[in-house]
Amino acid sequence: MHQALLPEHLTRLSDEETDRRTTEIRDRLGSRLVVLGHHYQRDEVIKFADLRGDSFKLAQWAATRKDAEYILFCGVHFMAESADILSADYQKVILPDLNAGCSMADMAALDQVETCWDVLERVTSERIVPITYMNSAAGIKAFVGRRDGAVCTSSNAPAVMRWALERGDKILFLPDQHLGRNTAYQLGFRLEEMTVWDPYLEHGGNTARALIDSRIVLWKGHCSVHGRFLPEHVDQVRAAYPGIRVISHPECRFEVVQASDSVGSTEKIIECVTQAPAGTAWAIGTEIHLVHRLRNENPDRLIVPLDDCGCLCSTMFRIDPSHVLWSMEKLLEGEVVNQIAVPDDVARWARVSLNRMLEITH
Numbered sequence: 001m002h003q004a005l006l007p008e009h010l011t012r013l014s015d016e017e018t019d020r021r022t023t024e025i026r027d028r029l030g031s032r033l034v035v036l037g038h039h040y041q042r043d044e045v046i047k048f049a050d051l052r053g054d055s056f057k058l059a060q061w062a063a064t065r066k067d068a069e070y071i072l073f074c075g076v077h078f079m080a081e082s083a084d085i086l087s088a089d090y091q092k093v094i095l096p097d098l099n100a101g102c103s104m105a106d107m108a109a110l111d112q113v114e115t116c117w118d119v120l121e122r123v124t125s126e127r128i129v130p131i132t133y134m135n136s137a138a139g140i141k142a143f144v145g146r147r148d149g150a151v152c153t154s155s156n157a158p159a160v161m162r163w164a165l166e167r168g169d170k171i172l173f174l175p176d177q178h179l180g181r182n183t184a185y186q187l188g189f190r191l192e193e194m195t196v197w198d199p200y201l202e203h204g205g206n207t208a209r210a211l212i213d214s215r216i217v218l219w220k221g222h223c224s225v226h227g228r229f230l231p232e233h234v235d236q237v238r239a240a241y242p243g244i245r246v247i248s249h250p251e252c253r254f255e256v257v258q259a260s261d262s263v264g265s266t267e268k269i270i271e272c273v274t275q276a277p278a279g280t281a282w283a284i285g286t287e288i289h290l291v292h293r294l295r296n297e298n299p300d301r302l303i304v305p306l307d308d309c310g311c312l313c314s315t316m317f318r319i320d321p322s323h324v325l326w327s328m329e330k331l332l333e334g335e336v337v338n339q340i341a342v343p344d345d346v347a348r349w350a351r352v353s354l355n356r357m358l359e360i361t362h
């Protein structure tokens with residue numbers, strides 16, 4: 001499925017007219033439509049969201065709220081897939097721009113993961129439990145569901161890892177090596193007990209001995225946004241703002257997380273900063289739209305991005321007001337565009353791994 005070009009009449013609208021029409025159509029669709037918005041969305045889009053959240057909160061919403069006929073998902077592709085998997089059959093999930101993917105999710109292809117699994121099963125007789133981060137394709141979640149594993153998010157990765165260790169000897173963690181490493185370290189594992197699987201190298205770039213000895217096998221994937229933060233940014237921001245507290249996302253590199261005062265998912269970052277006393281100062285290592293929004297909504301705190309280039313999720317940025325309006329206009333005309341529909345056999349097993357996560361954390 002490819003993204004269609006926007007009709008010409010939409011490309012000529014002013015920002016004000018686009019807003020006005022979107023509000024009008026939104027009202028006309030009423031409770032038939034719910035708009036979900038990820039925290040990294042730009043302000044011009046998030047203002048239309050009925051619910052804002054990280055991928056976990058939005059997935060929970062999709063699993064419990066069955067009232068809306070259409071779910072317009074202002075996030076990226078894997079999030080819309082999860083919403084489709086967890087929502088009811090009669091609900092249709094729409095991604096306003098199909099180009100809104102995720103570079104991290106694209107770093108783990110199903111055939112590569114199957115090869116890795118075959119090698120691990122061959123070299124070790126231990127029980128391996130696969131965990132995949134929410135930021136992965138539905139096919140990877142299904143793979144994990146079939147092999148008695150679970151999905152995790154940046155909020156609940158420690159709980160899911162503990163759950164996996166009660167069931168097995170070894171974890172294959174997909175696809176974000178940084179979240180896997182940071183979480184395992186937090187749980188008391190040493191770096192020497194982890195190895196990285198590079199899907200482009202034979203045996204993932206490991207000897208059989210290294211695979212046997214490691215407790216955590218980390219897939220070599222990363223977030224191109226959070227991966228840009230470096231330990232020197234922590235030093236620089238501390239030098240520029242003495243006394244500032246640094247909070248980073250667990251998708252950041254190990255060295256950045258270690259240098260930070262605290263680490264947390266987007267929901268935890270929001271909670272920390274908004275509940276901190278007025279007058280406190282924060283440097284935040286996450287996507288720039290969330291940092292700017294926190295700064296604007298909390299003028300009595302000093303809030304700055306961890307680096308000064310402003311790390312932007314360019315794929316999330318694909319969702320713009322014109323595409324939101326276009327997809328709503330089409331709904332009003334009775335046409336569903338950009339529906340994200342996961343095939344039944346994939347959805348069935350992906351639901352197993354997603355539901356395991358929801359059970360572990362509740």
Ligand code: SF4
Binds near residue numbers: 104224316
């Ligand atoms: S911030 Fe990183 S992990 Fe999140 S959607 Fe963007 S590229 Fe993917």
